[in-house]
Amino acid sequence: MSSALSALTDLFPQPIVQAPMAGGPSGPRLAAAVSEAGGLGFLAAGYKTADGMYQEIKQVRGLTGRPFGVNVFLPQPEHAESGAVDLYAQQLAGEAAWYRTELGEPDHGRDDGYEIKVAALVDDPVPVVSFHFGVPAREVVDALHRVGTFALVTATTVEEALAVERAGADAVIAQGVEAGGHQGTHRDLPENDGAGIGVLTLVALIREAVDLPVVAAGGIMRGGQIAAVLAAGASAAQLGTAFLATPESGAHALHKAALTDPLHPHTELTRAFSGRPARGLVNRFLREHGPYAPAAYPEVHHLTAPLRKAAAEAGDPQGMALWAGQGHRMARDLPAGRLVEVLAEELEAATAALPGRRTGGAR
Template sequence: MAGGAGSVALAAAVCGAGGLGFLAAGYKTAAAMSAEIADLRTATGLPFGVNLFLPGEASGSAVPEQVAAYRVQLEQETVRLGAALGSVPPHGLDDDWDAKIAALLAAPVPVVSFTFGCPDAGLLAEFRARGTTTAVTVTTPSEAERAAAAGCALLVVQGGEAGGHQGRWENADSEPYGLLTLLALVQAVTDVPCVAAGGIMTGGQIAAVRAAGAVAAQLGTAFLRCPESGAPEPYKAALADGRYERTRLTRAFSGRPARGLVNGFLARHTAHAPAAYPEVHYATAPLRRASAEAGDPEAMALWAGQGWRLADEAPAATVVERLTDELAAAEGH
């Protein structure tokens, strides 16, 4: 969960409770990623994973004009929040990709997953040679076929119910598949083991995706309200606030489709946000921070899967234990 919701404490707690905790490397420098890995290794000797964002394709010639127009529209928010718009940092356009890859090859971790695309077969082979298990997020059968052909060990099959960014490889508008449908379609074209992701909040749902052929389930929103979560307190409170009644996909905060609670910012700007990532992400970042600091969730990116109402305000270990008990009950053992 890039952007702050993920944390060393959360990953360590999940690992300690029997899950596979993950660190989010997105938006961080390679040095910051490596520092978190060192901290997690100090906190736990158990296996863990690191998630990377692949750099996107070069934006089209019209995008700078679209970004400029969107920044003009956002000026009303800068006045309201008392914060200036941001710009892309030196490492931002490629998310410090080369340095992160070099660091993870030099000091291998148990699992590395990739979002927004798939590395080439040569790089996946380099990770495999170092004992690192690789996983690639896929949102269509075509993406699954391509990732399987490249040699990934696992497919993270992400349904449209998922909170936060859709992991689709192209920054395009398309109707997402539901998770169970996508699982069936992916398994029809490849035998690479599948990890199910998207809206999963209960052990019963984990049992359902296992019955549908997944070897494991990946959960994010279920842990957002945990004390170990790095999500700001107004974000956590919003997840339990009855005034937020639905989620929807939006480009308003980042320039890529992502699912969040419908708040004022999302409602005002979704129709106008361009397909420009990460430019929009960095432009809105100071506004989102200012909103969080003011205790006002109305301009925050309240990423949440469709089952967000079921998120517990409980320690991560308690959440994992509940899920484990529910899974055992659903599977009859």
């Protein structure tokens, strides 16, 4: 593992990875700023077309010469019951009337342009590609390796991490239950709702099970927390919510403000907005519809898309998907590059306080 680890972490001086947050937050400005500051910036290709992804890659290259990554969603199997989706649509009819919009078409598509995006990333390589919602085929990983791209895959359990290792990936992203946004489970099983593992425990479990570098993700907002996951065996930490409030983030202004608003004191995992478990700030929509949302991704995501857009346009955070990790109250309104610097300073101070620990960047 040592050679693979050093090759990967040599890409970014600081052990800080900016999480790819789909839906707008993780755009070219944010990715470039993080990479320029010594972290690993990421673009989120989820919910974008392949051409949209390519255009953003070009923008990042125009802003920085540092390495960066692109995140891709795996296609989802057809398992949702149409009756359950239809029933949920009936429940949301009042929301559509309130926001003066129509519900979206549930059957809008479920592969997120995966094959086209992978082909584009092989044809015009980027330094790192990560995968969410499953494990890419070994042939995909091999194709990326042939063009010099590192492949990272999210796992939420030891079993998923073992599948990542079998696929030949270069590192596993250990996503703890504290993480904001969608849980990257490989199979969406409703019976597992609420059974997530905390990031520190998950990192330790995965480190003992697989011979791969581990990137820890989930609720990490301070350099001291980065020191903790490194001490637990991670090679780097992935932070999403911490970068959500930065000026370079493409998140809606209402979303940014809600992170530290006393009206939103905590988060919950919910299927209300997308049909898949995702952690967000508790608001009216989540409270009223979360208990009844079916396990149907991406059908529910497509169904609620117009509602979420209309709520944002109306300036109503109570109808928006306010994705956030458990540490959201610690969000800091700093430029992304400065935030990387502050996190690195906090990490160095925390590491120096540990007997026998060396300070510095990625290990």
